[in-house]
Amino acid sequence: MFPIKDNIPRERFPLVTVILIAVLLVSYLLSSHHAGLLPLLLDVLFLGLLGPSVEGAFGRARFCAFCLLGSLLALAARALTGADSPSSPLFSATGLTAAVLGGYLLLYPRARVLTLLAVPFFTTIVEIPAVLLIGVWLALQLYFGAAGLG
Numbered sequence: 001m002f003p004i005k006d007n008i009p010r011e012r013f014p015l016v017t018v019i020l021i022a023v024l025l026v027s028y029l030l031s032s033h034h035a036g037l038l039p040l041l042l043d044v045l046f047l048g049l050l051g052p053s054v055e056g057a058f059g060r061a062r063f064c065a066f067c068l069l070g071s072l073l074a075l076a077a078r079a080l081t082g083a084d085s086p087s088s089p090l091f092s093a094t095g096l097t098a099a100v101l102g103g104y105l106l107l108y109p110r111a112r113v114l115t116l117l118a119v120p121f122f123t124t125i126v127e128i129p130a131v132l133l134i135g136v137w138l139a140l141q142l143y144f145g146a147a148g149l150g
Contacts, residue, residue, distance in 0.1 A: 002116040003049050003133055004125070008108055014052030016060050020067060021048055024093045039144045043097040046137050049113070050104045050130065057107050070099025094141060101134045 021044050028040050055063040074095020104111070111130040116123065 001118075001128075001136075003045070003128075004114045004116055006050060006053055006108075006111055006113045006130060007127070008053040008056070008111055010052055010056055012056070014055045016064050016067070017047065017051035017055050020051070020096065024096075028093075036144065039141060040093055042137060042140055042144075043093045046134075047097050047100055050134075051100050053111075054100050054103045054107060058103070066099060066103060067096045071096045074098070097137075101137065105131060105134060 024040065024044060024047075028037075051063075054066075058066060071092035072095075074092050077095075108130065112127040113130050113133050114125055115128045115133070117126050
């Protein structure tokens with residue numbers, strides 16, 4: 001199962017989303033830990049998939065502030081809990097993505113996502129509710145955390 005595109009029309013290029021993805025990838029490459037590649041790639045995938053719709057609804061400046069707030073809240077939660085397993089860039093990437101996905105659910109609770117579904121001997125594109133894919137993201141984040149992958 002690989003999500004391709006949501007059904008929310010875009011009016012302009014998602015500049016802030018592209019910049020945020022670039023910053024996440026560069027900060028991961030420059031960090032000394034290199035822990036949690038799978039969670040980072042999952043965050044980048046969902047940010048790139050659903051972030052443009054939230055950016056379009058909020059506007060670039062408010063979307064940027066919203067993402068910054070999500071990252072800062074994640075880092076504050078990490079500091080308060082004393083969690084030291086994930087690296088800071090990865091943890092703030094997950095917080096940023098969680099904020100965007102939460103905003104997406106509030107803005108578009110009935111949205112659907114075109115998804116490539118590949119099963120043995122059969123490949124098709126289906127529309128899946130975005131809430132289901134966000135649930136998969138959350139379940140995978142919990143799994144990565146429990147397995148020590150992120």
